[in-house]
């Protein structure tokens with residue numbers, strides 16, 4: 001038998017043993033889980049039997065509450081354990097299928113021999129719970145698997161650095177408990193496992209990469225030091241993948257103190273959110289709070305304004321002309337995203353410390369209860385050294401006192417009597433019952449009709465005043481919009497700002513806020529009313545961070561003051577107007593305290609595709625393609641819209657004969673996507689048109705605007721209408737590049753008329769013309 005076969009046999013015997021242990025453990029777990037489940041059902045059934053309910057006097061009520069609480073805690077503790085057992089069961093099931101993917105033999109200095117360390121998605125102890133059969137990929141010792149080739153190696157533990165030598169490094173593909181592939185890696189890693197994975201077809205759901213994490217990516221995943229970790233990585237370099245595995249790593253490494261509730265991920269759009277949502281559950285971890293910056297902004301401001309979203313701004317930009325209105329807006333976007341603009345707001349807010357904040361009348365039933373001028377006078381009578389938000393809180397308390405006084409006089413008014421008359425029977429009865437109960441508790445007697453009336457009147461007033469009190473609590477008595485408008489009225493005096501300020505004021509009048517104004521307004525609002533920072537969040541992940549303006553990033557830093565931040569992006573994929581020529585949070589030198597990691601190796605696309613796409617951008621020659629063969633990208637020129645559509649149709653048909661899972665036709669705008677989708681729908685049963693609200697997509701044909709394709713990937717991409725008139729502007733280069741880099745295996749570029757100037761510097765030998 002060849003030594004290779006021998007190796008395989010020995011390893012398979014070990015796999016069999018491990019699978020056996022897993023099955024044993026599953027059996028035990030199943031038994032305890034069944035018992036626990038039975039327990040839970042019993043507790044639920046007999047819940048009230050074990051609770052002493054006695055409401056006779058206040059002491060009894062407290063005792064009853066305590067007894068209820070105890071019983072509920074007992075139940076939820078059981079349920080939690082049951083939940084954990086189900087999780088473990090699922091992990092064991094995954095391990096049974098594929099127990100591990102790696103092995104290193106490590107000889108610690110001073111030890112007589114090397115110990116084999118097997119690495120999988122979760123740890124597993126042997127039958128006696130003494131030795132590790134599998135180490136979790138996140139365990140300190142496992143870091144060597146990712147960081148070293150055979151030779152000297154070390155890893156960090158709580159007690160210091162352990163040094164030694166790796167004498168063997170082996171990769172496995174195990175499916176269904178059977179070894180399908182086994183590769184020993186030498187000093188130079190010819191990563192066969194990675195080769196294998198990258199060659200496979202795409203999926204509408206992101207995959208985990210734990211078995212093939214690369215050294216550079218591992219630095220991102222296990223980084224513990226930095227307050228701000230900035231990753232600049234070329235398209236397809238595994239930034240998002242690294243971010244997701246980093247979340248899993250942190251949850252494991254700090255499992256005593258960190259849960260998924262302490263983390264948030266900002267994604268570029270809802271589609272992306274669902275694209276990555278399967279990674280953590282696959283790794284046995286819970287998903288964190290996933291949102292988009294737009295979602296956050298809309299939630300905060302949607303009740304006050306119709307806030308434009310970033311995609312609308314993008315559509316405007318893509319179709320913008322040379323008119324002066326468009327030019328002004330372009331200029332406004334650049335200015336309003338800058339930190340200099342934030343400083344202007346700060347300066348204005350400073351002036352508001354002494355004068356200028358507008359307030360609203362506090363009104364009740366159509367009448368002014370407290371005049372806005374009185375509120376303003378009160379506010380500015382407070383000590384000027386107290387911050388504006390704190391003075392707002394004091395004003396709130398003052399207003400509540402006033403409301404209390406109103407409450408005392410209002411109940412005698414006629415409307416209250418009328419409302420009691422109109423009370424429907426249910427309400428009346430409910431009030432009456434409550435009254436009876438109050439009587440019981442207080443021992444009071446309400447024998448006469450008047451006393452009952454008084455009690456009901458007070459209730460009516462209290463109920464009616466509740467919404468007003470709630471509004472006051474939210475500081476609705478501050479007229480933020482008007483105060484903000486004044487800011488622009490002042491700016492208008494500056495000739496440089498006049499046109500922009502005028503246009504903004506007009507929008508504010510219409511209750512409209514453009515995307516470039518949203519952060520500025522939100523920031524202004526917070527400076528006036530104060531916002532409680534989200535201190536429970538300890539890790540913030542910002543994907544596609546190049547799309548955030550310096551102002552937006554500064555806002556997020558204020559919102560999450562206790563958090564470490566991981567920013568992932570690619571300067572060449574900055575597609576938003578504010579970011580194309582200005583610095584972004586991932587540009588060099590933007591965040592002084594940041595640690596930067598640069599990823600230059602691209603994994604997504606075949607070598608010919610990377611060779612092609614890297615010529616589209618400045619400095620692209622430094623991108624290192626992962627060696628994976630494939631067809632050269634193809635350029636197709638047509639002479640009419642109709643022909644372009646027909647050729648696209650033919651291409652799609654042809655691509656699906658090649659067993660691709662996902663084929664995307666990437667258009668420039670949503671309007672174009674709609675038209676292409678309508679055309680293709682005449683010939684295909686299932687065409688998925690992706691819009692800004694789309695949350696998921698399935699395998700098959702996808703038509704998508706380029707700016708929504710950020711972060712995701714497809715087996716084959718057809719870049720639609722890459723004509724010289726359609727992708728004409730230099731400012732669209734990044735969008736063009738982003739679209740092309742979505743392709744994993746095949747890329748086609750189709751145009752109507754001449755080729756886009758953005759392709760002019762691409763070497764003709766690196767693509768086919770068909």
Ligand SMILES: Nc1ncnc2c1ncn2[C@@H]1O[C@H](COP(=O)(O)OP(=O)(O)OP(=O)(O)O)[C@@H](O)[C@H]1O
Nearest residue numbers: 209212213214235236237238239240241603604711
């Ligand atoms: N170490 C790895 N092992 C296996 N696959 C990897 C690895 N790193 C990246 N990939 C694969 O490469 C592709 C691109 O990864 P990912 O989407 O994380 O890159 P990205 O840098 O976020 O890309 P972009 O900026 O272009 O959106 C994915 O299919 C991912 O699974």
